[in-house]
Amino acid sequence: MTSGAAIGDLVRASNDLTARWARDACDGTTTVLSGAGAWPLLAFLAAAAREPGRSELQQAVGVDATGAERHARDLLALLAGGTAATAALGVWTLADLPVEQWWRDAVPADARGELTGDPAADQARLDEWVTRNTGGRLTGMPVEVRDDTGLILATALSIATRWREPFEDAPLVPDDGPWAGRDRPAAGLFVSTPEVDRLALAETTPAGPVTLLTVHGEDDVDVILCLGEPGRPAGEVVGHALAATDGRYPASQGAELVEKATPGVRVRTIAAFEPGTRLNVTAARFDVAASHDMLARAGVFGLATVSTPDPRGHLPGISPVPLAIAQAVQDVNATFSAEGFRAAAVTAMSAAVMGAPMAEARALDVRFDRPFGFLARHRPSGLVLLAGWVAEPQDWPDGTV
Incomplete structure (x- = not known):
């Protein structure tokens, strides 16, 4: 490059x-x-x-x-x-x-x-x-x-972004998998939307099929949740999901997934006032920190x-x-x-x-922490433009540290 x-x-x-x-x-x-x-x-x-x-x-x-x-x-x-x-x-x-x-x-x-x-x-x-x-x-x-x-x-x-379509807080009780059988429900989130194209499947990654869900922020940041098949290494799923979002692998979207086996997705028939397909999203809240x-x-x-x-x-x-x-x-x-x-x-x-030890040096610390005077001097001519004295310091603004 x-x-x-x-x-x-x-x-x-x-x-x-x-x-x-x-x-x-x-x-x-x-x-x-x-x-x-x-x-x-x-x-x-x-x-x-x-x-x-x-x-x-x-x-x-x-x-x-x-x-x-x-x-x-x-x-x-x-x-x-x-x-x-x-x-x-x-x-x-x-x-x-x-x-x-x-x-x-x-x-x-x-x-x-x-x-x-x-x-x-x-x-x-x-x-x-x-x-x-x-x-x-x-x-x-x-x-x-x-x-x-x-x-x-x-x-x-x-x-910092707010969701274009907020979730609802809801308890999360998985039927199977490593989170099943918990003593208490997990903190979950739920949203139902007609925007089914927010869901995509990258079928041909080296990590196998990866499900991608785009959560739109109100500003210019989205969050993409990704899910691989059970047992797939986390690093491979995340790495290849990122590559899929860059267009490295072909992806199917939305209603196309009705006929495809998609990790984490179950297709069912529901009663509705209008025909079509809806996307129901359940996810775990998270608050993650790392060093x-x-x-x-x-x-x-x-x-x-x-x-x-x-x-x-x-x-x-x-x-x-x-x-x-x-x-x-x-x-x-x-x-x-x-x-x-x-x-x-x-x-x-x-x-x-690196290399030879640094030479020792001295530091001169000066503190103007009692009444002091000052001059303003024009450097080219040496003309003193202002002279003054500070008898009292200003107060530190409230609410600052």
Whole structure:
């Protein structure tokens, strides 16, 4: 893929990463992940890395490493431009870390910040960034600021949409399967609709037939529920369902499914005032949270080489100081309720300074926490434009923290 990739190619590349991750990480236990949150960070790293890490990252993101930083910005702009989803990028470098001009140009100015070298204070600032950019659904930066941290990259995604056609809360009592025989009913949802084309079947995936149900949000985000045959590996069902939504497999829709064996679907005859077919949907509510150590699956993300200690470093496009990825973590949660869908994902990677120990330095901390004066000076001429004194501080606004 060339550096002039269209936005559709970038969406496909990000979706491919999500599918690979899902096939590897969805092991049948409850989890949730966001390849779209990880893809831009990996693209930035691919553009900045040297070989052999550059090729590994390039393969993971599915676009040419040359120009990948532009694609990262394009994908983030696409996410940020929606009505139901928001996206934020944050890149923080140690205040005295030499940074290449290319990197300054690659990272948007409003996304750049500095690490002071005080891990506790920096961690608090990064945690606040997460809270602000996820509407409080997540409150902590997934990676830890350490003494050797020279760089942190993060994305924050947030989704909030209401269903176009809300569900009703209803008890869920399965007749068979692993959820049958519970002591209490499960929390379920129900809706009946004439929009039968919201249901589809991808028959020919490598995971066997997969049922797909599209739940439309009022904004520009839908949620697609997917179901495979009993016993099929979760990762395969999710990965190939994603591929089906990308059009990789042919799909039958709506009334066509009356004559097809479709996982999770039972066809019956009912009395109705008008002829036709209706779609009755019963699903379990869910509130899912997960944390992923991406370095535990470094090969999926192209991080195997760039996360190894090397005194030469792996990211010369960022800094002449040797750097290696030390942490890569994603925290994510999602809630599917009768009213709508809400989710947040924060993906963060930190790079540690490699090679010789850093030189000791001193910090001068100054606090203007008693009455003080000020001057406004015209730099070219030295003309003092204003002079003043602050005798009392302003009050902190009510309701803020």
